Amino acid sequence: xxxxxxxxxxxxxxxxxxxxxxxxxxxxxxxxxxxxxxxxxxxxxxxxxxxxxxxxxxxxxxxxxxxxxxxxxxxxxxxxxxxxxxxxxxxxxxxxxxxxxxxxxxxxxxxxxxxxxxxxxxxxxxxxxxxxxxxxxxxxxxxxxxxxxxxxxxxxxx
Amino acid sequence: xxxxxxxxxxxxxxxxxxxxxxxxxxxxxxxxxxxxxxxxxxxxxxxxxxxxxxxxxxxxxxxxxxxxxxxxxxxxxxxxxxxxxxxxxxxxxxxxxxxxxxxxxxxxxxxxxxxxxxxxxxxxxxxxxxxxxxxxxxxxxxxxxxxxxxxxxxxxxx
DNA sequence: TGGCAATGTTATCCTATATAACTAAATACC
DNA sequence: GGTATTTAGTTATATAGGATAACATTGCCA
Numbered sequence: 001x002x003x004x005x006x007x008x009x010x011x012x013x014x015x016x017x018x019x020x021x022x023x024x025x026x027x028x029x030x031x032x033x034x035x036x037x038x039x040x041x042x043x044x045x046x047x048x049x050x051x052x053x054x055x056x057x058x059x060x061x062x063x064x065x066x067x068x069x070x071x072x073x074x075x076x077x078x079x080x081x082x083x084x085x086x087x088x089x090x091x092x093x094x095x096x097x098x099x100x101x102x103x104x105x106x107x108x109x110x111x112x113x114x115x116x117x118x119x120x121x122x123x124x125x126x127x128x129x130x131x132x133x134x135x136x137x138x139x140x141x142x143x144x145x146x147x148x149x150x151x152x153x154x155x156x157x158x
Numbered sequence: 159x160x161x162x163x164x165x166x167x168x169x170x171x172x173x174x175x176x177x178x179x180x181x182x183x184x185x186x187x188x189x190x191x192x193x194x195x196x197x198x199x200x201x202x203x204x205x206x207x208x209x210x211x212x213x214x215x216x217x218x219x220x221x222x223x224x225x226x227x228x229x230x231x232x233x234x235x236x237x238x239x240x241x242x243x244x245x246x247x248x249x250x251x252x253x254x255x256x257x258x259x260x261x262x263x264x265x266x267x268x269x270x271x272x273x274x275x276x277x278x279x280x281x282x283x284x285x286x287x288x289x290x291x292x293x294x295x296x297x298x299x300x301x302x303x304x305x306x307x308x309x310x311x312x313x314x315x316x
Numbered sequence: 317t318g319g320c321a322a323t324g325t326t327a328t329c330c331t332a333t334a335t336a337a338c339t340a341a342a343t344a345c346c
Numbered sequence: 347g348g349t350a351t352t353t354a355g356t357t358a359t360a361t362a363g364g365a366t367a368a369c370a371t372t373g374c375c376a
Contacts, residue, residue: 020221020224020225020228020232020233020236021221021224021225022221022224022236023224024220024221024223024224025217025220025221025236025237028217028288028292029198029292029295029296029305029308029309030195030198030199030202030213030295031213031217032308032309032312032313033191033194033195033198033312034195034199034213035238035312035316036191036312036313036315036316037188037191037192037194037195038238039315039316040187040188040191040315041188041192044188054362055188055189055192056363059183059186059189062182062183063178063180063182063183065182066178066179066180066181066182067178067179070178071323071324072323072324073322073323073324074178075178078178078180078183079183080193080196081363081364082364082365082366083323083324083325084324084325084326084327084364084365084366084367085363085364085365086324087324087325087326107322107323107372107373108323108371108372108373109322109323109324109371109372109373110322110323110324110372111323111324130186134186134187137187137188137315138187140314140315141311141314141315142314146311146314147187149307149311150187150308150311150312151187151190153299153304153307153308153311154190154191154193154194154308155190155194156298156299156300156304157194157197157198157295157298157299158193158194158197212331214332229354229355230354230355231353231354231355239333240333240334240335241354241355241356242333242334242335242336242355242356242357242358243332243333243334244355245355245356245357262354265341265342265353265354266340266341266342266354267339267340267341267342267353267354267355268341268353268354268355269354269355
């Protein structure tokens with residue numbers, strides 16, 4: 001009884017060079033999501049290796065650029081980053097001269113976040129680099145239509 | 159010049175209660191992938207909280223069940239888990255009485271992995287629980303067709 | 317005015333993941 | 347056949363992500 005291909009069930013024995021039965025995991029939506037996400041993030045990391053920018057850093061810079069003057073809690077919240085961990089993240093960006101924490105005059109507890117001039121320049125470049133990566137992903141998907149399809153399907157899972 | 163809705167660009171000022179401009183991040187494939195993956199894993203964790211089973215544990219049990227007698231390196235490899243980290247993972251499953259490490263007679267360095275009787279019973283139950291979750295995800299996607307579409311699109315990213 | 321909530325921060329913990337080094341055993345090479 | 351290389355499992359260790367608790371300062375509000 002070694003008819004794997006018929007039943008898909010594991011045979012009682014295996015030859016040393018045999019491929020493993022992976023259907024039990026590769027059929028799982030969450031598993032495939034995770035693999036795809038890791039693959040895309042890996043590509044991001046390799047592309048942005050020179051700029052020393054991680055996905056979280058990039059998303060923070062983009063959000064600050066598109067919402068200048070917002071306080072830390074607001075930016076952290078939309079990214080689902082705990083404000084305690086956001087402190088370290090912003091601190092790093094500030095040390096690199098990309099972000100400014102300006103004490104809010106309206107609320108003395110809060111810091112208003114802004115990009116520095118250098119931060120604007122840096123992000124403009126990073127956005128170009130990222131745009132190229134995004135376009136490659138779209139190409140791999142098959143086009144804009146497939147990208148829209150994917151995003152719509154992902155939305156239903158969230 | 160406060161016509162955000164027309165340009166999508168940030169206005170120079172924001173009202174305290176305003177929603178943030180998030181298009182810069184939510185349009186990114188990798189960002190949406192990550193959010194969806196986190197959401198699905200979160201659901202997994204809450205559903206399997208009672209069984210104290212994490213996604214990685216589940217995938218390991220399934221792979222051992224479907225490929226009994228394989229050695230650690232083989233199972234770890236298909237899951238992209240470093241063999242050094244796999245040691246701890248399998249050790250935990252062994253301590254819980256779900257997995258056996260049987261020294262291979264053919265290769266005295268290797269451990270042949272098997273589920274125990276208890277492991278088989280446990281996994282049978284876990285598979286049922288997971289099947290219900292998977293079906294809910296499929297329903298959310300819209301049906302089997304959409305599931306197949308999603309998996310196909312994810313494949314192209316990997 | 318006094319109590320409660322929010323902001324930013326520090327400290328700490330846990331988990332996941334990556335790397336290096338080691339042993340014992342198998343394999344390759346000559 | 348004996349030596350060198352590779353492989354399997356393991357240990358120790360480092361880093362990064364993310365969660366929680368506690369605290370000072372400030373804002374809110376009733």
